[in-house]
Amino acid sequence: MSRLFRFASITLIFLIILQPAQVFANGGPLYYAASGYGPLQLDSESNVSLVREKVKYTVVATDRTNQNMAEITVEYELLNKNDHLKTVNVLFLTPSGRDLTVKEGKDPIDVMSETGGKPINWEAQVKETVIEPVSGKALPLKDSSMGERQAEGARFALTFEPDETKHILISYVDEGGMYDRGIINRVFSHLYYLTPAAFWEGEPVVELEVKLLGQKIKLHSNLPLDKIDASTYRGTFNHLPEEEWYFSYTTTNRLLYPTNIEKDHNLLILATTAVFTVIAAAASLYFRKSVIFMLTAICIFGFTLYFISKMGGYPFNFIFVGMTDLAVGIVLVVCWNKVKKATRESAVN
Numbered sequence: 001m002s003r004l005f006r007f008a009s010i011t012l013i014f015l016i017i018l019q020p021a022q023v024f025a026n027g028g029p030l031y032y033a034a035s036g037y038g039p040l041q042l043d044s045e046s047n048v049s050l051v052r053e054k055v056k057y058t059v060v061a062t063d064r065t066n067q068n069m070a071e072i073t074v075e076y077e078l079l080n081k082n083d084h085l086k087t088v089n090v091l092f093l094t095p096s097g098r099d100l101t102v103k104e105g106k107d108p109i110d111v112m113s114e115t116g117g118k119p120i121n122w123e124a125q126v127k128e129t130v131i132e133p134v135s136g137k138a139l140p141l142k143d144s145s146m147g148e149r150q151a152e153g154a155r156f157a158l159t160f161e162p163d164e165t166k167h168i169l170i171s172y173v174d175e176g177g178m179y180d181r182g183i184i185n186r187v188f189s190h191l192y193y194l195t196p197a198a199f200w201e202g203e204p205v206v207e208l209e210v211k212l213l214g215q216k217i218k219l220h221s222n223l224p225l226d227k228i229d230a231s232t233y234r235g236t237f238n239h240l241p242e243e244e245w246y247f248s249y250t251t252t253n254r255l256l257y258p259t260n261i262e263k264d265h266n267l268l269i270l271a272t273t274a275v276f277t278v279i280a281a282a283a284s285l286y287f288r289k290s291v292i293f294m295l296t297a298i299c300i301f302g303f304t305l306y307f308i309s310k311m312g313g314y315p316f317n318f319i320f321v322g323m324t325d326l327a328v329g330i331v332l333v334v335c336w337n338k339v340k341k342a343t344r345e346s347a348v349n
Contacts, residue, residue: 042119042199046088050200052077054207068188076168080160087159100172102156111154130179130189131248133220134260181313183260189248194241206237221247254309269307276300281339290340297332304328
């Protein structure tokens with residue numbers, strides 16, 4: 001059994017980490033320095049107040065790339081504090097702009113694609129880790145250059161009457177990021193930029209909500225969220241958070257222990273298998289019945305087959321898992337023969 005542990009440890013050290021894509025999202029009043037030319041700049045003197053912002057992620061399906069698709073809605077309540085007509089250009093930074101729409105009430109608003117580079121007076125956050133939700137461990141990303149991406153997104157204009165309040169709804173679809181290597185179940189992540197909203201006036205009420213697909217899901221959020229029901233989490237803040245909102249989630253299927261880290265999970269399962277084997281052997285020898293070990297060994301082997309489902313990742317997963325199952329099976333057969341021999345000798349004596 002010690003050889004099996006050494007084998008598992010050696011094979012698992014070759015696991016590497018896959019970086020999840022980062023997500024750029026949120027809007028602010030946009031200022032063009034020279035008739036739309038030159039670098040983008042968010043306008044901090046619009047005198048338009050953000051009263052309320054509600055961001056809702058609804059995970060809807062898994063596509064063929066194994067990334068969970070999410071529908072995002074962002075509700076803005078904006079108040080014109082000027083005593084005159086005010087037109088504001090809004091820049092909304094978004095990861096892909098898939099199916100992006102903007103509405104005021106039920107009326108659609110024309111949206112233009114914006115690829116003019118990131119705003120010069122706003123710095124995008126660079127993510128250096130992803131949180132594995134089950135164990136809470138921070139897993140380092142191999143490349144943090146995603147923070148230098150251009151601020152590709154959508155631009156639209158809003159015209160306010162004096163002291164007018166507008167309710168704006170932005171909707172789009174997002175694939176988020178995926179972390180796949182070195183863990184049992186894939187971790188999906190999203191990063192929503194809250195800080196561009198600081199360019200609006202006032203201190204808004206911010207509501208964040210995540211609705212997951214299914215119930216056996218573990219969520220981690222850097223901003224505190226309350227669990228509303230089996231798949232819905234929500235948080236309300238009386239001010240704009242000073243950091244961006246990042247959350248990650250994964251299924252807990254086939255996870256017996258509180259970890260989704262591949263090497264930790266598999267070593268714990270193998271250790272449990274070893275303990276069960278020792279207990280079964282002791283029980284068989286105590287009662288002098290080898291059939292106890294035989295029946296228990298079948299259950300132990302099934303336990304190993306079920307819980308060790310990933311080892312080494314593609315394309316080695318099938319090979320490593322198969323070799324581990326074979327090794328466990330051989331060990332159990334060898335132990336059963338020894339237990340059977342020992343019980344026979346005990347019965348003779």
